[in-house]
Amino acid sequence: MSKSGTLKTTIENKIATVSFGHPASNSFPSEQLQRLTDEINRLSSNDDINIILLKSEGDGAFCAGASFDELLAVSNLEEGQKFFSGFANVINAMRTCSKLIIGRIHGKAVGGGVGLAAACDYALATTESAIKLSELAIGIGPFVIEPAVSRKIGKAALAEMTLAAHEWKSANWAQEKGLYAKVLETVSDLDSELENFTTKLASYNPEALSEMKKVLWEGTENWDKLLYERAAISGRLVLSDFTVNALNQFKKK
Known part of the structure; x- marks a missing residue:
């Protein structure tokens, strides 16, 4: 797998499956974030x-x-x-995309990964799909992804996750709070449920789906500005001695 990661899209039965990968636990370098942003924007205007x-x-x-x-x-x-704006770009692309986006969350999600799951319109997960917002532990905070996460789980649950930066929250906790629509026992159960759900959803009136997408994201128009203001906060904090030392300690683990 490439050091900058992989991204591929397959289209079948009106469903575009976008798959990303990276050797470091599917983390995102800038180049990969830009690729995903561009792909979502491209698919938004695909009538097929x-x-x-x-x-x-x-x-x-x-x-x-x-x-x-x-x-x-x-x-x-x-x-x-610029680096943190990469996540802002992806979330804004997912938000403004004319297509509903369904998330397949097969395993753990940390930081920006939680943001990606939250920016999906509907997410299915497995019992292995625990979540964590560890940003405060390294001297920054989940500022860019916060609006997307809070929109799904609320500020109280966000505070619970963010302030307990070393704690994993279970997939069932994430479902109770509204991040996941369903939690399945195994990956094969997940894929079976996804196939049934996406096949049904893709068969509905595309205009109705697109209008529903707009309704789901009403009130987020200010994110075009807000997320980049948040990226500036993270961009400043990442330069702090605290964060540089914390990142180096994390890398040694």
Whole structure:
């Protein structure tokens, strides 16, 4: 697998399946974030598809969030804001996409990975799909993804996750809070449920699906500005001595 990650799309029966992968627990370097943003924007105007299924490769983590190597390489405010804007770009692309996006969360999600799951319109998971927002532990915070996560689980649950930065929350907890629509026992159960659900959904009136998408995201129009303001906060904090030391400690583990 490429160091910058892989991204591929297959289209069948009006469903576009977008699959991303990276050798470091499906984490996201900037190049991969841009690829995913571009692909979602491209699929948004494709009349041959009705819905998008977002998934990641392998049987380990769903997504480990931002690339630690790239975080450590940030050397100034501009680079920091640009890196975190990568997640802002993806979330905004998912938000404004004309197609409903269904998430296949087969394993653990951390940081930006939780943001990706939250930006899906509907997410199915397995019992292995625990979540964690560990950003405070490394001196930053989940500022860019917070609006997407809070929209799904509310501020109280977000605070519970963010302040207990070392704690994993179970997939069942995530379902209770509204992040996951269903939690299945196994990956094969997950894929069977996804096939049934996406086949039904893709057969519905595409205009109705598109209008429903708009309704689901009403009130988020300010994210075009908000998420980039948040990226600037993270970009500044990632330069702090605290964060540089914390990232180096994490890498040694």
